[in-house]
Amino acid sequence: MTCLDDGDRLSGPELDAHKQAAWQTQRRHVQENSAFYANLWQGRAPPEDLRDLAELPLSDKSQLRRAQGEHPPFGDYLAAPRAAAVRLHRTSGTTGQAMNLALSARDCAITETVGGRAHAAAGLTADHTVVHCLNYQMWMGGLTDHMTLQATGALVVPFGVGATELLVRTILEVGIDAISCTPSYPAVLERVIAEKFPGLSPRDLGLKLGLFGGEPGLDDPAFRDRIARVWGLQPRNANYGVSDVFSNFAAECPHDTRLHFLAGDVLHPELIDPDSAAPLPLEAGQTGELVLTHLARDCQPLVRFRTGDIIAVDATEPCACGRTGFRFRVVGRSDDMVVVRGLNLFPSMVAAVIASFDDLSGEYRIPLDTPPPYDTLPVTAELARDTRDPGDLAERVARAIKTALGASATVRLVPHGALPPNEGKTRRVIRSHT
Numbered sequence: 001m002t003c004l005d006d007g008d009r010l011s012g013p014e015l016d017a018h019k020q021a022a023w024q025t026q027r028r029h030v031q032e033n034s035a036f037y038a039n040l041w042q043g044r045a046p047p048e049d050l051r052d053l054a055e056l057p058l059s060d061k062s063q064l065r066r067a068q069g070e071h072p073p074f075g076d077y078l079a080a081p082r083a084a085a086v087r088l089h090r091t092s093g094t095t096g097q098a099m100n101l102a103l104s105a106r107d108c109a110i111t112e113t114v115g116g117r118a119h120a121a122a123g124l125t126a127d128h129t130v131v132h133c134l135n136y137q138m139w140m141g142g143l144t145d146h147m148t149l150q151a152t153g154a155l156v157v158p159f160g161v162g163a164t165e166l167l168v169r170t171i172l173e174v175g176i177d178a179i180s181c182t183p184s185y186p187a188v189l190e191r192v193i194a195e196k197f198p199g200l201s202p203r204d205l206g207l208k209l210g211l212f213g214g215e216p217g218l219d220d221p222a223f224r225d226r227i228a229r230v231w232g233l234q235p236r237n238a239n240y241g242v243s244d245v246f247s248n249f250a251a252e253c254p255h256d257t258r259l260h261f262l263a264g265d266v267l268h269p270e271l272i273d274p275d276s277a278a279p280l281p282l283e284a285g286q287t288g289e290l291v292l293t294h295l296a297r298d299c300q301p302l303v304r305f306r307t308g309d310i311i312a313v314d315a316t317e318p319c320a321c322g323r324t325g326f327r328f329r330v331v332g333r334s335d336d337m338v339v340v341r342g343l344n345l346f347p348s349m350v351a352a353v354i355a356s357f358d359d360l361s362g363e364y365r366i367p368l369d370t371p372p373p374y375d376t377l378p379v380t381a382e383l384a385r386d387t388r389d390p391g392d393l394a395e396r397v398a399r400a401i402k403t404a405l406g407a408s409a410t411v412r413l414v415p416h417g418a419l420p421p422n423e424g425k426t427r428r429v430i431r432s433h434t
Contacts, residue, residue, distance in 0.1 A: 002106065002296050003113045007265030008121070011324035018265055022295040023050050029079060030301050036067050036077035037303060046303065050268055053293060053304060054279045058272070060306040064244065065097050073100045080104060080298045090138040091243045099244060101140060104298035108147070110266055111247055115148025117262045118251035119180075121323060122238035123209055126153030130178035131171060133185060134214065136160045140247045141214055145239065148248055149180060149211075164192040171205045178209040180239070183217030184426045186210070186227060187362065191417075194385075203232040213239020213248070215426055216348045219329055222355040223362065224257075240330065242307045244300075245292050250328075253321040258314050261325035268293040269326075274310060274334050282326065287312045289334060308334045310346070336429045338366060340374045340407040347428035350379060353400050359387045360397070363419040368431045377401065377409040382419040 004010060004018060027046040030037050037046075040057055047055055067075035074085075085102040103111065124130060130149055136142030136158065149156045157176060159167055168189065170176065186202070193200055210233045218224050218237040227235040240250040240259050249263035261269060271280040271288035280288040290307045310331040318324045332346025339345070347366060354364045363382040368374075381397060383390060394411040401409040 002266070003110050004265045007114075008117045008260070008262040008323050008325060010265065011318065015264055015324075019268065019295060020050060022266070023268070024048065026295050026297070026301065029298075030303060033079035034077050034301060036063075036075065039076075053268065053270070056304050058277060058291065058304045058306050059302060061099075061244070061308065064099060068099060069097075074102045074300065075100075077300055077302070078102060079301050085299050087143075088138070089140045089144065089243070091140065101243065102299040106296075107298050108144075110296055111144060112147045112151050114246055114263045114266065115145065115241075115248035116151025118240070118248045119149055119154075119211060119238055120152045121253045121260055121262060121321065122211055122236035122251045123234065123254055124149065124152045124154050124178060124211060124238070128152075128154040128178045128209065129157065129174065129176045130154050130180055130209075130211070131157040131159050131167070131176045133159050133161060133167065133179060133181040140241075140243045141239075144247045145180065154178070164188060165196050168193060168197060168200075168205065171207065175206070177206060178211065179207050179233075180211040180213075182214040182426070183212045183223070183227075184215060184363075186231060188420070190230070191420075202230050205231075207231055207233045209233055210235045211238035212236065213241070216330065216332070216351065218257075219348055220352045220355050222352065226355070226362075242290075242292065242309065245294070245302060245305060245307070250325075253319060253323065255320040256315075256327060258327040258329055260319060260321075260323050260327055262323065264325050266294070266296045268295055270304070271311075271313070272306070282313060282316075284313055284316050284326075287331060310334060310337070338368065338374065338377060338429065339372060340377045343405065343407050345377060345405060345407060349405055350377070350401065350428075353397070353404050354379075354381055356400065357393070357397060359384050359390060359393055361385065361416055361419075364428065365419060366429045368429065375408070377405075377407050378412075379409050380412045380414055380419070382414050383416050385416045387416070 084104045086105050087103045089101040091099040132146050134141040146158055224235050236252055238251040239248050241248040250259040250261050270291040271282050272291050274289040290309045290311050292305050293303045294301045311328045312331050313328045315327040337344050354360055355362055361382045361384045365380045367378055394413050398409045398411045
């Protein structure tokens with residue numbers, strides 16, 4: 001039991017029947033082959049009905065890290081023979097120890113099909129030539145996302161990160177009209193174009209479609225509008241995933257900028273309260289931590305896995321594009337949340353305020369030099385290229401944060417270029433305390 005041809009467009013009894021059948025096979029596979037879950041469940045059999053899944057305990061990233069430390073390289077949640085694995089990836093390690101990811105040939109095929117749905121939903125077609133600018137060095141976002149782009153029929157240019165001057169020349173020479181990268185990478189390109197290609201503007205590259213993912217950004221309308229205005233392209237949130245689960249299983253479409261859940265035939269979603277872990281109904285208007293269970297995974301199947309992503313479910317009815325998965329926004333990560341006088345703040349909230357100031361470049365960091373609790377939110381913001389005399393800008397930004405978020409902030413301004421965006425994921429919350 002694998003992907004359905006129209007798995008992102010089914011709903012109701014047909015999808016439910018498929019999921020229940022897939023779960024029967026998957027639950028036996030996990031029960032018989034995963035020492036990790038056998039220990040976690042303490043001899044308890046997983047329920048036959050997916051609707052009873054909440055009877056099982058949750059699993060999380062810290063448990064997987066411990067499992068890989070004690071049973072290298074893949075942990076005792078490897079539920080297939082070592083010979084079944086045909087590809088090894090490694091997570092970026094943005095929030096801790098990097099993890100080794102094993103995939104069978106079937107795991108790869110399902111991953112590529114689901115990711116292809118996401119890029120197709122975002123508008124990528126066989127008529128596009130797309131350059132892929134994520135790290136190919138073991139990271140899931142490199143080779144695997146390359147294959148999901150290719151699943152749409154597009155011509156894919158495997159560029160990776162670095163050599164930005166060569167990238168600009170390649171886009172112009174080859175006639176590339178789409179780019180896959182992180183939301184912060186266009187800022188890197190803009191700097192290189194300004195410094196190395198006098199008289200050339202970002203619009204002159206001829207890019208028409210931007211497929212973004214790997215970090216937040218596009219949920220901010222001001223940031224999205226700026227990308228569209230400066231580059232003359234359609235920015236699409238096209239690459240939402242959780243590396244331990246799937247590289248890419250959600251994207252927006254031309255009709256709706258919210259993420260569409262596109263893996264309902266192979267991935268079972270739940271919502272929980274991030275503090276109490278109590279189940280929450282997955283319905284419009286609900287906010288909670290996303291929990292995922294594989295319905296078809298050979299090598300490292302996960303059951304009730306806490307992603308750490310806090311999402312807001314906005315709609316559950318079918319979209320105008322015909323896709324039936326629920327639509328949601330990522331509010332932030334539980335491990336990036338900063339509590340200031342009882343207020344739960346996420347970097348994306350700060351980004352929206354920063355982006356509203358033309359005298360700022362949009363780059364910022366939240367440096368946490370001391371352990372909680374916090375009375376004020378420390379923010380370091382970078383000046384825009386043309387800002388010479390910021391005047392009382394720091395005070396105005398602090399007031400805007402207070403007005404928008406309700407929290408007092410201490411804002412420090414730094415010169416343009418002091419906070420260069422990374423070509424990979426950019427970390428916004430910097431915890432330097434022990």
